[in-house]
Amino acid sequence: MSFYLHGLGHFHPENEITNQFLAELDIGTNEEWIAERVGIRSRRTVLPLDYIRETKNVDHRHALEAALYRHADTGKRAAVMALERAGIEASDIGMVIAGGCYPDNMSPADACEIAAALEIEAPACDLNSACTSFHVALDMLSMMRPEALPEYVLLVTPESLTTAVDYTDRAGAVLWGDGTTAAVVSTKVPSRIEIIGNSFRSSPAGWNKVVVPHFQHFWQEGRTVQMFAIKKTIAIFRHLQETFASAGRTLNFVGHQANLKMLEAVCARCDIDEARHHHNVIDFGNTGAAGAPSVVSMRWDEWGDTDDVAVIGVGSGLTWSAHLLRFGGAA
Secondary structure, three states: OOOEEEEEEEEOOOEEEEHHHHHHOOOOOOHHHHHHHOOOOEEEEOOOHHHHHHHOOOOHHHHHHHOOOOHHHHHHHHHHHHHHHHOOOHHHOOEEEEOOOOOOOOOOOHHHHHHHHOOOOOOEEEOOOHHHHHHHHHHHHHOOOHHHOOOOEEEEEEEOHHHHOOOOOHHHHOOEOOEEEEEEEEOOOOOOEEEEEEEEEEOHHHHHHEEOOOOOOOEEOHHHHHHHHHHHHHHHHHHHHHHHOOOOOEEEEEOOOOOHHHHHHHHHHHOOOHHHEOOOHHHHOEOHHHHHHHHHHHOHHHOOOOEEEEEEEEEOOOEEEEEEEEEOOOO
C-alpha cells in the first residue's frame, strides 16, 4: 500500500530548563555531570519555572493546574504548522489520532480535545504506546484498507512529561523536556515523501522497566533501558539499510531522542557519519513520542529529493519501531 507524508509541524514551549537551572535546584548535579551522562544542555517545559523552583513538583497532582499549556494548545500549534506545509485546511482532515506517554486526561482522548481546538468534526481517538506512539499510529494506518480511510489523517504526539518529573530526582530531572509534533498523512493522495518500511514490535515482559504511574512520578531502570534502546536501534537501522539503501540516495538517521550518549553509541556501531545523524536532544531533551518526528520537522526545508530518513523509536512496553521517509516522489 502507498503511504504518504504531506506535512509535519512541531511546537516547543518557551520556558527553558537549562543545566544551570537544574544545578541551582541543589539536587546533586552540574553541567559536567549532565554532559558526561546524557549530553543534554537544555529542555523546554509547559510549567512555570518558578513553580518548579518553589515546589520541585514533589506533589505532581498540581502540575496540570500550573501548566501554561494543555495538549489541546500544543497540539493545535503543531497541527497548524503541519496543515500549512501540507497546503490543506483543517476541514480537509477526516480523522485525528493522538498519542504519547502521558495524556492530559484518562478520558476523553487527547485527540478529541485537539480536534475540537482545531474545529475538526471527524473521528478522533488515541493510540498510546509511550515513546513509540507516532510509529504505532503509522503502522496501524499502513495495515488498514485504503478505501476505508479518509483522504487525510492528522497524527499528533503531545508530550508534557516534565509535569510527571520529580525535580528532587536528578536522574529524571536531567532527561525530560516537553514538545509536540503533528503530521498530515494519506494513503490516497501522493506527495513528494513516501513512508515505507513501517514496523512495530514489543516485548511485554519488560513492561515494568519504564513507568509513569497514576499519582506517582516517572521511573525507569536506566541502564537496562539504555542498553535495550541501543541494541534495538542498531538492529532496526541495519535492517532498513540492508532493505532500502540504494545508489544515489543518502540514508540519514533520526533516532529516538532519549539522550545524546545513546545516539552516539548507535552511530559508532553502525558507522553513521556525523553529517547523516540528525538530532535535537541537546537543546530540547527527551520529548518522548514527539522527539524523532520533531527532528524531521525542524529540518523540513532542508531535505532534498535524494534523501532517505530512517526514523527509529524505542520506548516503554518495551517497544521498538521504525519507518523510512523517502523524499523526491511526485507531489
